[in-house]
Amino acid sequence: MWLKLAALLTRPATKYVFIALALVFPLVAQNEYQIYVMASAFVWAIAVYGLNIITGYCGQLNLAHGGFFALGAYTLGLLTADYSWSYWPAFVAALAMTAVVGFFVGIVSLRLKEHYFAIFTLCVGFIMYMLMDKWEELTHGPVGVRNIAPPNGFGLVDFTETTPIYYLVLVFLMLTMWFIGRLSRSLLGRTFTAIRNGDELAQSLGINLMRNKVLAFVLSTTFAGLAGALYAGMVRFIGPEDANVLHTFDMITYLLVGGIGTLSGPLVGTIGIVWLTQSLQFMEEYRMILFGPLLVFLVIFFPRGIVGSFLSWLHRRTQGKAEAAAKAQQSRDTTGRRVNNNA
Amino acid sequence: MNILLQNLINGLTLGSIYSLVALGLTLVYGILHIPNFAHGALYMVGAFMTYFFMVDLGAHYWIAMLGSGAVVAALGVLCERLVFHPLRHSPPIHDKIAAIGILLFLEALVQMLWGADFRRMSSPFTGVMNIQGLIIPEQRALIIAGAAVLVVGLQLFLRRTMTGSTILAMAQNREGAFLVGIDANRVAMMTFAISGMLAAFAATLYAPINLVYPAMGHLVIMKAFVIIIIGGMGSIPGAVIGGMIIGFTEALGGFYLSNDYKDVIAFALLVVILSIRPQGLFTKGAH
Numbered sequence: 001m002w003l004k005l006a007a008l009l010t011r012p013a014t015k016y017v018f019i020a021l022a023l024v025f026p027l028v029a030q031n032e033y034q035i036y037v038m039a040s041a042f043v044w045a046i047a048v049y050g051l052n053i054i055t056g057y058c059g060q061l062n063l064a065h066g067g068f069f070a071l072g073a074y075t076l077g078l079l080t081a082d083y084s085w086s087y088w089p090a091f092v093a094a095l096a097m098t099a100v101v102g103f104f105v106g107i108v109s110l111r112l113k114e115h116y117f118a119i120f121t122l123c124v125g126f127i128m129y130m131l132m133d134k135w136e137e138l139t140h141g142p143v144g145v146r147n148i149a150p151p152n153g154f155g156l157v158d159f160t161e162t163t164p165i166y167y168l169v170l171v172f173l174m175l176t177m178w179f180i181g182r183l184s185r186s187l188l189g190r191t192f193t194a195i196r197n198g199d200e201l202a203q204s205l206g207i208n209l210m211r212n213k214v215l216a217f218v219l220s221t222t223f224a225g226l227a228g229a230l231y232a233g234m235v236r237f238i239g240p241e242d243a244n245v246l247h248t249f250d251m252i253t254y255l256l257v258g259g260i261g262t263l264s265g266p267l268v269g270t271i272g273i274v275w276l277t278q279s280l281q282f283m284e285e286y287r288m289i290l291f292g293p294l295l296v297f298l299v300i301f302f303p304r305g306i307v308g309s310f311l312s313w314l315h316r317r318t319q320g321k322a323e324a325a326a327k328a329q330q331s332r333d334t335t336g337r338r339v340n341n342n343a
Numbered sequence: 344m345n346i347l348l349q350n351l352i353n354g355l356t357l358g359s360i361y362s363l364v365a366l367g368l369t370l371v372y373g374i375l376h377i378p379n380f381a382h383g384a385l386y387m388v389g390a391f392m393t394y395f396f397m398v399d400l401g402a403h404y405w406i407a408m409l410g411s412g413a414v415v416a417a418l419g420v421l422c423e424r425l426v427f428h429p430l431r432h433s434p435p436i437h438d439k440i441a442a443i444g445i446l447l448f449l450e451a452l453v454q455m456l457w458g459a460d461f462r463r464m465s466s467p468f469t470g471v472m473n474i475q476g477l478i479i480p481e482q483r484a485l486i487i488a489g490a491a492v493l494v495v496g497l498q499l500f501l502r503r504t505m506t507g508s509t510i511l512a513m514a515q516n517r518e519g520a521f522l523v524g525i526d527a528n529r530v531a532m533m534t535f536a537i538s539g540m541l542a543a544f545a546a547t548l549y550a551p552i553n554l555v556y557p558a559m560g561h562l563v564i565m566k567a568f569v570i571i572i573i574g575g576m577g578s579i580p581g582a583v584i585g586g587m588i589i590g591f592t593e594a595l596g597g598f599y600l601s602n603d604y605k606d607v608i609a610f611a612l613l614v615v616i617l618s619i620r621p622q623g624l625f626t627k628g629a630h
Contacts (some may be wrong), residue, residue: 061436108614111621113434115378115576119568120617123610126565130610134603245561249443256440292448299437299444300429324550 003317010314022170026163039166042173043231048254048266049176050223055252056261057189058216059196061247062113064105064121067128068221070243072098072228074139075131077238080149087152091229098225099218106217110210113199125245133240144239151233157190162184165234172230176223177267183219184263192216196261256298259305268306348477350594355551356507357589359490363545364563364572365582366431366497367538373514373577374534377427377438378574381445382542383564389415389543390550391453396466404466408547409497412540419539420532430533446560454557466551488550493544501579510534513575562606569613 008014029035047069054062075097079090109120132139139145151159151168159165183189191212194202203209232238258269277287304310364386371379392414392420396407426441468481499506513520513530521527546559570589573579589609597605 026593055436059434059436061439109616112617114371114616115376116572116621118439119378119572122565123569125615127607127610127614130604130607134607246447249447252440252443286451288447288451289455292444292446292451295444295447296426296441299433299441300426303433303437306465 003314004322006310006314007318010311021176026166028271032162035162035166037274037278038271039162039169039234040231041271042166042169042226043234044251044254045267045270046169046173046176046230047224047227048251048258048270049180050117050220050227051218051251051255052261052266053180053183053192054183054216054220055222056255056265057184057192057196058213060110060217060219061118061212062121062220063118063245064125064128065220065251066103066241066245066248068098068224069228069247070132070238071101071128071150071242072225073232073238073242074145074228075225076229077148077234078139081145081147085149087149087233090149091151091233094229094232095129095222095225098228099222100252102218102221102225103214106219107210110213111219122245125243125248129240129245132243138298139240142240145232145297146235146237148236148238150236151220159233169230169234172226173267176226177263181263188212188215193261253295256295256305259307259309259311262305262307262311265305265307272306345476346598350598351591352477352479352483354591355587356486356590358587359487360545360549360586361566361570362583362586363490363493363541363548363561365567365574365586366494366579367541368564368567369571369577369579369582370510370514370534372540373579374510375403375427375431375531376435377442378568378576378580380439380442380564381422381449382538383560383569384449384562385415385419385539386542386546386563387557387560388418388449388453389539390464390546390555391457392543393550394457394462394555397464404468404547409546411547414544415539415543416536417539419535421617423535424532426451426529427535428467428528450557450560457557459557460586462555464555466538468551468565469606479551482548482551486552488570489544489548493541497541498579506533510575566609573616 025038025195026035029038047065050068051065054060064214072094075094076087076090078085079085079093085093105121105124109117109124133142135141151165153159153164157164159168191202191207193203194207195209195216199209228242232243254269254273255266256269257273258267259265273291280287286315300304304312364382367385368379368382371377371382377553385401389411391606392411393407396402396410397404400407402410419512424443426445427438430441466482466485468485470479470481472484499507501511509520509525510533512523512525513527517527566589567586571578571582571586573588574583574585589612592608592612593605596608600608
């Protein structure tokens, strides 16, 4: 019974149910605040999908991800607030900016392996934070950027309202998930997984390590930039604290809880944790007392997160069922033969 | 001339602290190949424990330092037992994430217990020494002397005692160390204890001329990582030399270039060095 119900979840048609649920959510939500929380969870989920490309599929722990998120937000914020660009050109510029910076950081940092890469990106993220905090002529320093333009609705919709921005973010989230879904099933996605499973092995299969890793890195930073640009248009105020490494650690928590390297993991983890923190308001500040040990617990006992553990449980069960069925069949066969022999 | 000397003294002070923190980090890396992101949290806990013993319980500075060293050493051992030991066969990305988990937990815990305020902690050494116009605060002199004693003491312990040699042996060759009957668990716990103790001592020495707050470990740990990458991960002399390089660059750069950007200097240095030599300055061959 449970097994059948669980197996339903993995059916491709299930995703339409979830899309429908997301579409009607603003209608059933009790207040505007809930819609807003859900929209911000979607924004974080987009960033976590980006992190999943380089860290989940490709196996490189990128600790500058929060920095790239803030880079996207700052590019959009400064262009619209200080240079009076309108939202969508600035949005494209933010994506281009994070992609270009991601490319240059990538070609330097990806020459390093494992720990060196993690530490290097930690430093890159910190340099970004320091620049946003100290380069006052450009970034306004600790005061942050105000008067960021909301997404331009061309007179049709007003994106300063909560519900329209919710749907806008939802559209981008679905595009992201569609893209990542295609990616993970493509040759490129499999190439990334091959790199995670072993540099040398992948190389011996003729995979160009550097080119593929840089590609994964640029894709991941671009999604971080996308999320950052949406965030800036939604919150309309950003400061250097948005580049704090703690946000990167938050995203790692979301990714790990949901399931690293899985397709629906980032969404499940982000929505789950964001709502958990929301429902325990007092935890906002001290959430790490719970999440720190949770991270440790997860990597020790459930390194594949909710989605990964669920999938392997399902796989084991169906496998077990099939084996049991096969065994039963076999024993029936043998008994049958014995009967025949007797006859 | 005096200004330059003054800055050199400052550089030496900073370098001493960085060296102590980096030493703990490099020891753990040498034995277990874990980049211990939680090391900065251990440093921070060390400062808070000293504060607790000294201000809340009224203990003497030295007693507080010893007490804090003992507590943080125990905490390090606990981390090794509860977290890193069960993860010893996992992919390396798990160690790093678990270390981040410990870091987040310790920081939130300290913030809950003591609050996020910046605290002052004064040591009994508040005077200044005046050597022919060169002004050296006693605490700074204490830092330099204390770090020197600790580094020499650590060297003697590692080179001259049997227990210390087992650490070096395991860092040099894991399988070889097992073959001659060295107990890996004991060495790992001991390494974490020493590493935690060094962090606590460094924090206790540095806190009186700085502030005590839950996020105080962030910058120090990142710089310590820069140091051990520059000096070669796992190398003990590398940690000391790297610490001095960063300390002096920061003191001189902060004075002659820009005080606002002095914290970026270390990271910019790392980015430049790794861009030119991905294997670090002092490492031989590939890593």
